Amino acid sequence: MTDVRVEDAPEYRWALPSVLLGDGREGRRVRRSTRDWIVDIAMFLVASFITLTTVPGIQDEPEPLMAIEQLFGALACAAVWLRRRWPVGLALVTTVLSSYLELVGGACVVAVFTVAVHRPFKISGPITLFGIVTLAPYVLLRPQPDLTPMGGFILGLAIVLTVFAWGIVIRARRQLIWSLRQRADSAAEEAKRLERERIAREMHDVLAHRISMLSLHAGALEFRPDAPAEEIARAAGAIRSNAHLALQDLRGVIGVLRASRGDEGADDTVPDRPQPTLADLPTLVRECRQAGMDVRLDLPGGDVPEGLGRNVYRIVQEALTNARKHASGAPVTVTVSGEPGKELSAEVRNPLGTRHGLRIPGAKAGLIGLTERAELAGGRLEHGPAPEGDFVVRAWLPWPVARTSGEDT
Incomplete structure (x- = not known):
């Protein structure tokens, strides 16, 4: 089935900020576009790559711990596909697990990045802070042979803050794009409104003059049915001439309206008439x-x-x-x-x-x-x-x- 993005449907334009920034309801149904599939595959590969690069570091661990690491590492990488539907839940679970398990680190990095991109700072900030706090038990319980506990903490802190800052920058860029799009739409709507008002004024000024002339001549014929034939013929000619001019003026205004709307063939079907001076x-x-x-x-x-x-x-x-x-x-x-x-x-x-x-x-x-x-x-x-x-x-x-x-x- 073809995926339909919300911003492509005019009736859902009100939901564009949520779609663009990801501030939707937790657990909402996800309908991915082609770009979303590409990004999700890339995120899955990143999490898997980080997980695979940390596998050699657990070779000396006991067999039961290695089995647990591999099981939760694989499940965490698979859970990356749920990052759009439950970004906060995924970040919390992987952050807790990464306080001791090493192979969950890749999924945890992707989850923190996702929350930074798809949730406001009041949500992503505390989650990132929680991730920094969980670095303490990790460096104490799983010390690295080539790093001191303080060095491991500083390295983990740098990684978390870099990923969080990267997500914040992407979110800010999306907000800027959405704001510029809104301004452009508002400017276009205002231009259309001013153009409609201009055409309405032009139509009123042109047709009111012609129709009032028609009414005067018709009123003369109504109140003087016994007028000489020459006067009746002159009045009838004036009515016919003003009716013809009114149709021409109306046709010209409609041509301007079609041209302003961008209708195809507008210039061919309705030629421009010289404006009065x-x-x-x-x-x-x-x-x-x-x-x-x-x-x-x-x-x-x-x-x-x-x-x-x-x-x-x-x-x-x-x-x-x-x-x-x-x-x-x-x-x-x-x-x-x-x-x-x-x-x-x-x-x-x-x-x-x-x-x-x-x-x-x-x-x-x-x-x-x-x-x-x-x-x-x-x-x-x-x-x-x-x-x-x-x-x-x-x-x-x-x-x-x-x-x-x-x-x-």
Whole structure:
């Protein structure tokens, strides 16, 4: 049966720290990956190698003791395969046995290393300290011919501390990798959220304008069924034109959404459309006038950066849409001013409380979206009734000075 690691299943991502660091429940079921099998085989071979290298040291021991050494040494090496399921229990048992038996030392070293890697310091530290304590009876009961008791204790202490430090380093590295992975996932999720919000604002700004135009023309046909044929034809043409433009805008936004999601063929099925800039404001005002709005535009000359102009265009577009919804028929004044190196301001003003014809319902999200758009561009936006009795939307956006080729050098 194929092994499935927990971190490969999205529904178990919450368990990733336990899988990565081994801080799971003692005795839990172990499902090894290919890498886990390779590591476990290597640990088994290390324990077996250490055990075999210590066999010559017990050749002079009595036969019963040699038999006990060989039996427990073989069992300890076999128990290494249980190190993932019962790491603490294996470490405690092998540490106790190694206080007298020599052939258990290899399995004891592997067990201490496993606890250092797979358990926090509050568990691995006391177990390592317990292993150091058990060195005292070992060097006293099983003295080595070429080492003094103190020399044997120092050698055993060096081995235990080296193995423990090695395990701690590996555990710290795993914690660092997991932390970096979590940060990367959080950054990716935040980027996706910001992209979704940007697309939602774009969709609202684009479609709200087109749909409000459709509603105005349709309302004119509804309230004036006896209008001349030329006016009905003109209104029907405007409805058809705005419906077509709305579909195009919607198709463009969906294309951006597909591209942001990385869908295959997104660039082929939905071509990019040019984004509006400040130079497109007169066209927007003409469309509003054709829909029956009384709009006056004060637009200065000069080149404005594309991104800045697009933000101002969207702010004015949404403000005009709100004026059509809530003050239909009222005169609207659009004023854009500013200079490079300072700010570019946009003001949309219309009389407050004017109601003519059918009122278009709104989602009450347009002004919130305008405020977010201005803040993301590094500016600010204010809206509300003015002392003169008008409703005013004002936005101030930073206007950076364009660099020349000489400045770059």
